[in-house]
Amino acid sequence: MSAIPKHIENPYVLYMDGVSVSFDGFKALNSLSLVIAPGEMRAIIGPNGAGKTTMMDVITGKTKPDSGTILFTDTHQQEYDLTRFDEADVANLGVGRKFQKPSVIESLTVFENLEMSLKGGRGLWAALVHKLTPERAAKLDEILDMIDLSDKRDWMAGSLSHGQKQWLEIGMLLGQEPDLLLIDEPAAGMTDEETMKTAELFKRLAQKHSLVVVEHDMDFIEALDCKVTVLHEGHVLAEGSLATVKANQQVIEVYLGR
Numbered sequence: 015m016s017a018i019p020k021h022i023e024n025p026y027v028l029y030m031d032g033v034s035v036s037f038d039g040f041k042a043l044n045s046l047s048l049v050i051a052p053g054e055m056r057a058i059i060g061p062n063g064a065g066k067t068t069m070m071d072v073i074t075g076k077t078k079p080d081s082g083t084i085l086f087t088d089t090h091q092q093e094y095d096l097t098r099f100d101e102a103d104v105a106n107l108g109v110g111r112k113f114q115k116p117s118v119i120e121s122l123t124v125f126e127n128l129e130m131s132l133k134g135g136r137g138l139w140a141a142l143v144h145k146l147t148p149e150r151a152a153k154l155d156e157i158l159d160m161i162d163l164s165d166k167r168d169w170m171a172g173s174l175s176h177g178q179k180q181w182l183e184i185g186m187l188l189g190q191e192p193d194l195l196l197i198d199e200p201a202a203g204m205t206d207e208e209t210m211k212t213a214e215l216f217k218r219l220a221q222k223h224s225l226v227v228v229e230h231d232m233d234f235i236e237a238l239d240c241k242v243t244v245l246h247e248g249h250v251l252a253e254g255s256l257a258t259v260k261a262n263q264q265v266i267e268v269y270l271g272r
């Protein structure tokens with residue numbers, strides 16, 4: 015049964031309803047339904063094997079669902095059925111995904127990494143030999159400011175701390191101008207200070223983008239101060255503020271009370 019009415023009235027950037035995926039008969043997602051509003055930040059938590067990664071995989075076209083609806087609406091109010099697109103197309107539509115491991119090019123500067131990532135760019139070589147247009151230069155300044163690396167623009171990416179590399183990679187995603195950002199365990203391996211700075215960065219980002227953040231670190235989720243969805247056995251177990259889901263008896267039993 016689907017939990018969300020077919021004709022939803024509120025605007026959304028992501029609409030998932032009754033999404034199921036099986037691997038050799040095992041249901042990694044079991045009628046998952048989730049709606050993300052434009053500009054919303056949502057934290058996704060759940061025990062190991064709850065289906066968090068599989069959820070990201072079906073949104074981004076990496077895994078095809080066996081059944082269910084996955085719709086995306088971009089900033090031009092154009093609606094797309096994401097199940098009909100492959101990974102590259104989903105990224106081009108405006109869904110950016112950041113994996114846990116940073117993949118910045120360490121032998122290039124912060125600025126060069128960002129320049130290379132800009133939407134409509136022509137790759138590494140063109141980025142290095144062609145002069146930037148004023149519009150693209152302004153865009154890069156804006157991103158550097160957002161990720162708080164303006165004073166390190168000429169540093170080699172390899173000399174950044176782990177946290178700074180993660181911010182750079184988020185900046186590189188922003189270069190693609192996504193409407194929806196999917197971010198996997200951003201706080202993993204960060205110092206406490208970096209974790210809190212990342213929460214501040216995400217709050218700034220959420221004013222312009224929609225964010226879905228998968229995370230295990232409860233201090234980080236508390237600092238995000240956003241709605242939390244708890245996944246368990248491939249479906250939504252609870253949803254609400256962190257305080258609400260923490261007080262939910264079922265959540266305590268399956269997850270927080272482990």
Ligand SMILES: Nc1ncnc2c1ncn2[C@@H]1O[C@H](COP(=O)(O)OP(=O)(O)OP(=O)(O)O)[C@@H](O)[C@H]1O
Nearest residue numbers: 037038041042060061062063064065066067068069
């Ligand atoms: N390609 C696959 N083939 C078979 N089983 C899979 C595959 N991908 C995921 N699974 C299974 O589906 C379930 C959900 O996995 P998933 O990785 O989505 O969970 P998760 O919530 O991201 O867990 P974690 O917090 O450990 O990353 C797990 O039991 C996993 O073993």
